[in-house]
Amino acid sequence: MKRKLLITGGAGFIGSHVVRLFVNKYPDYQIVNLDALTYAGNLENLSDVKDQPNYIFEKGDITDEAFIDQLFGKYQFDGVIHLAAESHVDRSIMDPLAFIKTNVLGTAVLLNIARKYWKDSYDNKLFYHVSTDEVYGSLGAEGFFHETTPYDPRSPYSASKASSDHFVMAYHHTYHLPAIISNCSNNYGSHHFPEKLIPLAIHNIKNNKPVPVYGKGENVRDWLYVNDHARAIDTIFHRGRIGETYNIGGFNEWKNIDLIQLLCRIMDKKLGRPEGTSAQLITFVKDRAGHDLRYAIDATKLNKELGWEPSLQFEEGLEKTVDWYLANEEWLQHVTSGNYQKYYQEQY
Ligand code: NAD
Ligand code: TDX
16 A cells, blocks of 8 residues: 655654665655754754655654644645654753653644544554653563553653653544554664763763763663664554554663673774773763663563564674764764754753
C-alpha cells in the first residue's frame, strides 16, 4: 500500500534515522518531515536523503494548530510517526514550561488535527507516538519496566512525555483514534546532540576537556543503537496492534562510570593515545536533581509478537559511533558553536 506519512522531529537524532530508513526502504511512500529546527534539529542530518523524490521537508511547529491543520489539508496524511519533542532531561530542569508546551500541547494538537481529518474513516490510518522508558520512573537494583508497569515520571521531561502518552491513549479510548505507543530505552549512535552523555563525552575526550560524570556514576541506563530503534519503529508501524504499547530496549544495562571507562578505552585506541590517557579526564560533578537511579526495559513482547531484536553488540555500536564522530568533525563544530557554549557554561 502507498502511504502518505508525516514524520515529526525528523531533523533530530532519532527522527533523522527514522526518516532515512523510511525514505530508502519505501520509495512508494510520500514522506513529509515536519520539524521546527530548534537547537536540536539539523538538516545536515539528512543531507543524504534530501533530494530523494519521496521526501519533503516542512519547517513548522507542532504547537501551531493552524499550520498543522493546513499541513494535513495539503498532504492528506494516512499515518503519523510523532518524534518531535524537547528531549533533554537537564534542559527540562532548567525550563520545564518549554517541555510542557512542545511535548504535551504539541502532541495534543497533532492528535486533534489527525482526528479531525480522519474521523470519517479510520481505515488504514495510524498515529504512532514515540515515547521513552523514563515515564515508568526509577528502578532499584532488581526488575524491569514492562508494558504494564504503572507510570511514575519524576523529571519535568518524563512528566511531559507521560502526559503526552496519556493523551494518545485517551484519544484512542474516547474517539477510537488508531494509535500505538512505543517506549524505548536510551539511544546512542551517529548524529546524537552533544548535550547527551555519550556524544558529550566523545567530544570532550577528543578536545582533552573534563568528562563530567554526575554523582558517583552509579546510575544505570539501558542502551540501544539508534538504527535498531528505527528498525523497531518500522516493524511496529507496519505490524503492531492498534491500541497497544511496545517497550523497546537492548537488555544492555551499563553503570554510567563503566560506560565512560569503556568509551575512554575506545577513544585511546582510536586516537592512538596510550591506554589510560582519556580516563584521566573523568571528573565527578554535582548530581542531576532527582536523578533516576536505574532504567531497564523488558522488550520481550516486541520480540515474541513481532520478531524484532537488536542487531548490534554494545561495544561494536560504540566503536561505530566513535568512528562517525571522528570522521564528522565539521558536524560537531557546527552544533557546538553559538548557543551550545552558553548552555554548557550554565550546566557545568
Ligand atoms: P532530539 O532532541 O534530537 O530531536 C527532537 C527534534 O524535534 C528536533 O529536530 C527538533 O527541532 C524537533 N522539535 C522540537 N520541538 C519542536 C516543535 N515544537 N515542533 C516541531 N519540531 C520540534 O530528540 P531525539 O533524542 O531524537 O528524540 C526523539 C523522540 O524520541 C522524542 O520524542 C524523545 O522523547 C523520544 N525518545 C528519545 C530517546 C533517546 O535516547 N534520545 C529514547 C526514547 C525515546
Ligand atoms: O554530563 C553528563 N553526565 C552524566 O553523568 C550527562 C549529560 C549525563 N550524565 C548521566 C545522566 C544519566 O544517568 O548519564 C546518563 C545518561 O544521561 P543522558 O544522556 O542525558 O540521558 P537520559 O537522561 O538517561 O535520557 C535519555 O534517554 C531517554 C534521553 O535524553 C531521553 O530523551 C530519553 O527519553
